[in-house]
Amino acid sequence: MQRSSTVAIGVLLVVIVLLLVWRTGSSSRPAPPPLPAASFALPTPSFAPPALSLALPDSSLSEPTLAPLAKPLPSNAPKSVRLGVLLFQYRGAQFAPLSARSKQEALDAAKAAVEPARKSFKAAVKTGDPGSVEDAGRFARGVLEPSVEYEVFLLPPGSVSEPIETPRGYWIVKRVE
Secondary structure (H helix, E strand, O other): OHHHHHHHHHHHHHHHHHHHHHHHHOOOOOOOOOOOOOOOOOOOOOOOOOOEEOOOOOOOOOOOEEOOOOOOOOOOOOOEEEEEEEEEOOOOOOOOOOOOOOHHHHHHHHHHHHHHHHHOHHHHHOOOOEOEEEEEEEEEOOOOOHHHHHHHHOOOOOOEOOOEEEOOEEEEEEEOO
């Protein structure tokens, strides 16, 4: 008896599903037009779009802001650089924890770390937030945000930058090579 009830319920469910599929399939919706063959080339834009910063201000959930357009790198700028990064995160920065400091506190901490970083970048890395590293590796052009890339690629090898605002927080960068 129990087996026949289970079979009957299963058959009933199959019939209901088939009715729904049949009813949906027989609606009077027109078929979508066929896609045209891609036999044309899309025009390429003649401008560089601004970098979009998704960092939110400390106290509000406002619209994302556009970072300023960076000047193009000069032709003698390197194709890639090796960097060390001191990171100072703030609330609202990408990947920052909810317990992160305010944006102003992060800027103050970054400014205070510039001179120690110029004396010993290795020691200064210990004072930065997680993600700070003495050698972050090689970065090719086009990987970083344009405004950050402009500042980083123009640093002389071995020098340390002032604080640079990025979507992930403030960076102090040492150009390793």
